[in-house]
Amino acid sequence: MDLRLHNELAEIIEWFPDGVYVVDGECRTLLVNSAYEELSGSNREDLIGRTMTDLTEDGFFNQSVSVLVRETKRPMSLMQTLKNGKEVIVTGNPVLDDKGRIQLIVTSVRDITHLNRVTAELEKAIGLSELNKHQYHVALERGPKVIAKSKQMQEVVNRVKQVAPFPTSVLISGPSGVGKEVIANCIHDLSQRSQKPFIKVNCAAIPDALLESELFGYEPGAFTGARRDGKAGLFELADGGTILLDEIGDMPPSIQAKLLRVLQDLTVLRVGGTRPRSVDVRVISATNQDLRKLVQDGRFREDLYYRLQVVEVRIPPLSQRPQDAIALIEHYFHYYCTKYRVAKRLRQDTVDTLHQYPWPGNVRELKNLMENLVVSVPSLTIEPHHLPIHVQSRQDTKRARSLKQRLDRFEQQVVMEALSQHGSFRKAAEALGVDHSTLVKKVKRWTENPPIA
Known part of the structure; x- marks a missing residue:
């Protein structure tokens, strides 16, 4: 780079609010702006003229995006930790000559330390808030x-x-x-x-x-x-x-x-x-x-x-302490929703059915079922027909349903699972071997007059 171009580029990058780091085709430092010096805590005199490999080995940063750009000849971004412990996101862009050779690599450097800290604090605050809701x-x-x-x-x-x-x-x-x-x-x-x-x-x-x-x-x-x-x-x-x-x-x-x-x-x-x-x-x-x-x-x-x-x-056993079962259902359902980052809810009649179940497998069975409901049910609202048959049948027996009610309930579960799996009435009807209009009428009837839950 000739001296005039070097001085013009040095003057231009001083106006950038983000850090700017410029290297040549051999990844040797040519220029850094004042914003980078302030961000990194390093003096440009300690950087200019040195290769990115040397600076990485000396701990000025943990990895170099410029080296990756030189290898790929295309823009690259990565997370970088500087010598002073700050976390930054760096994006390197190659400047090519008319023969496709790298003349310069210009890298922008943005501080995300505060952003990462705020994110961590937010997740912690949310977790503490949720724990405080459960006084049990x-x-x-x-x-x-x-x-x-x-x-x-x-x-x-x-x-x-x-x-x-x-x-x-x-x-x-x-x-x-x-x-x-x-x-x-x-x-x-x-x-x-x-x-x-x-x-x-x-x-x-x-x-x-x-x-x-x-x-x-x-x-x-x-x-x-x-x-x-x-x-x-x-x-x-x-x-x-x-x-x-x-x-x-x-x-x-x-x-x-x-x-x-x-x-x-x-x-x-x-x-x-x-x-x-x-x-x-x-x-x-x-x-x-x-x-x-x-x-x-x-x-x-x-x-x-x-x-x-x-x-x-x-x-x-859990069957002898129903208050704990109620609390455990709420706790583990929320736990797995948070863990897998999904926003689901249990419909009230689903909760009522779960409360009536005796949990012969105790806390282990309850915990596993809550995870199953969170990860395997496609609907955001979990309804009684999403529950395993043996959990539903317990509620059915308790309410002494008629045979017709139980068959209608089972039919609804099969249809809803087919709709979830195939994504449309027409495909679900084809899979179930029924007419498309019949399936639509059934779902409409269940919507207007739902089976006893």
Whole structure:
């Protein structure tokens, strides 16, 4: 670039409010304006004459759009972080000669740090606002939120807050899906061990032959296939923290005896080892079985049972606490709408149907159904016919519908699903094997006189 053109360009870019950065065809810095100096905190004397590769390596920015433009010979944009921590969006434009060779690359630089910060604060404010609407969220100080609107769950929460600071063993019992792991998380998070490891073990998921070595570790050469340098067990890894033994009722008798020794002596002996290793671990166990019955049947050690059950926290099924079910429906439906960034709503008759359902799968079933409704129903308004048949049939039975009403309800569900899938009356009618005008009349009738929900 000749000197006259250089000076004219330098004068022009000074008028730009955004940062401007100019390099030659070799990505060597030619010009920067004052706006860029102010934005980046760098002096032009430190930049001019240096290549973008050198400047990137020296940390003036984390990546260069000019290098990409040189490779592609077309305009490119990307996010860039400057040396002073500011986030900018940079757009590089090539200036080509009559032979298609790059003479210059002119890059505009715009600060978006404030925009990103405002966006993050807005999302945080929205989240806090929504949480404040749900007063049944019980904040367990540092722990996660527990939905406890019923008296039964409020008693569970109070018990957790009472026992969590002490290192004693806790047994959490209740049917599958009620949230035993959530309560275990709360106990750990409210304890003085909250900054230490929290290791969770599903005793039913690990084969009996492997469970001992997984829990207590093994020494080198302890068995065929053992690692040459041995392996620390989960109790050693949890030292200073907490271990959750889920499905403790499925633990084989041989491992029960060794677990009892760990709880009594606070030491573990690796498989094939002779030297006990001291451990400081809080044990939380969880089960959906009746451990007392297992003790009576000779399938669970009585002495281990009493070691684990120093404090027992029983979580009742969701069918016994309908107030929590109502709160959980609202919470998880809103949670998944927010997570997947969709604005859907549950129609009131849909909510009424859900409130009547006994939730045999407890919180896990409810949570999964709310996610299913948010992601799989194309309509923005979720109606009763969008619910699974077994949920609808519960409401049908409760209201003692006639056969004609139930058939009409089922027909409406099939038709609405076909319309959602095919997008038009004509295609839906063809798929269902009915006349187009018949389908239109049916939908019109349901609109004017909807079946009992």
